[in-house]
Amino acid sequence: MQDDVIFSVSVPATSANVGVGYDCLGLAFNLRAHFTFKEADELEIDGCPSRFQNDDNLVWQAYCTACDKLGDEPTPKHITIDSPIPFSGGLGSSSTCVIAGVACALQESHSGWDPERALDLACRIEGHPDNVAPAIYGGLTSSFVEGGHTVCSRIKIACGFSFVAIAPPYSVQTEDARLAMPSEVPVETAVWQMGRVVAVTNALATGNAGLLSTACVDKLHEPYRKKLIPDYDALREAARMARASAFVISGSGAAMIAICESPIVAQAVMNNARDVRDDLWIQILEPSLAGTSITCDDNTIHHNTFDEI
Numbered sequence: 001m002q003d004d005v006i007f008s009v010s011v012p013a014t015s016a017n018v019g020v021g022y023d024c025l026g027l028a029f030n031l032r033a034h035f036t037f038k039e040a041d042e043l044e045i046d047g048c049p050s051r052f053q054n055d056d057n058l059v060w061q062a063y064c065t066a067c068d069k070l071g072d073e074p075t076p077k078h079i080t081i082d083s084p085i086p087f088s089g090g091l092g093s094s095s096t097c098v099i100a101g102v103a104c105a106l107q108e109s110h111s112g113w114d115p116e117r118a119l120d121l122a123c124r125i126e127g128h129p130d131n132v133a134p135a136i137y138g139g140l141t142s143s144f145v146e147g148g149h150t151v152c153s154r155i156k157i158a159c160g161f162s163f164v165a166i167a168p169p170y171s172v173q174t175e176d177a178r179l180a181m182p183s184e185v186p187v188e189t190a191v192w193q194m195g196r197v198v199a200v201t202n203a204l205a206t207g208n209a210g211l212l213s214t215a216c217v218d219k220l221h222e223p224y225r226k227k228l229i230p231d232y233d234a235l236r237e238a239a240r241m242a243r244a245s246a247f248v249i250s251g252s253g254a255a256m257i258a259i260c261e262s263p264i265v266a267q268a269v270m271n272n273a274r275d276v277r278d279d280l281w282i283q284i285l286e287p288s289l290a291g292t293s294i295t296c297d298d299n300t301i302h303h304n305t306f307d308e309i
């Protein structure tokens, strides 16, 4: 069969939770994974480690699941993955795969690409909306699921913050990170979080680094999850010494993020982190308003940008 390009999908890396916004807040970055889909006689996957080049691959699995939910029959594909996002977890790598698979299924379906439908399908596969919402729409999002539908709202993010993403050379499974948390929390903890999540979104929207520093202190998940990240304490201290405004576990880890009020502070965090261990993946990232974009074989481009929600 001819290896014709059907279309390609580009999806941004994301950070879920943003500290105090557990399972709600998420932020898209200017670091993107690219996926290309071609018709093929049998499943072929390249551009990723060989352990992912089989029919357990998340892009393929998401495509098949989405086809099933849309009442369509999956067809074999040649999938090419080009992703700079580390596999250690926490920077939305799996969400990019899920969204790419869902996008392929939607693109082939009668209805075509639809970001709202993509969000619902991807959330059902991923289990929570805080990575997939910013990955689809870009920017800073707050999401919740109501009656099987994901409701996503956008929050402005001020220019000027730099995000130092730090991924250690080991991973944390989301399932383990969720199991590490208590199943119930006292009302005082809920009150602690509610006030702070509003303050953090406000601080990010207005560029108030002082408010961010005071408010971005989580009691819901990070105290339990940091034990799963052996370098957490040392890296947190490295970020504090460099005057980062906040230091959070990105998603369920193992990646972490230092939020800095200037590129100079970000560079200092980076230098200090490298002194903790020299085999870290570290990049200074900026928030990105560009969500998922799809390029079809007729060169039609669908972008989901800040203005479209």
Ligand code: HSE
Pocket: 016, 017, 022, 023, 024, 090, 128, 130, 131, 174, 177, 178, 251, 252
């Ligand atoms: N909000 C989810 C969690 C994100 O923290 O478990 C997982 O990627």
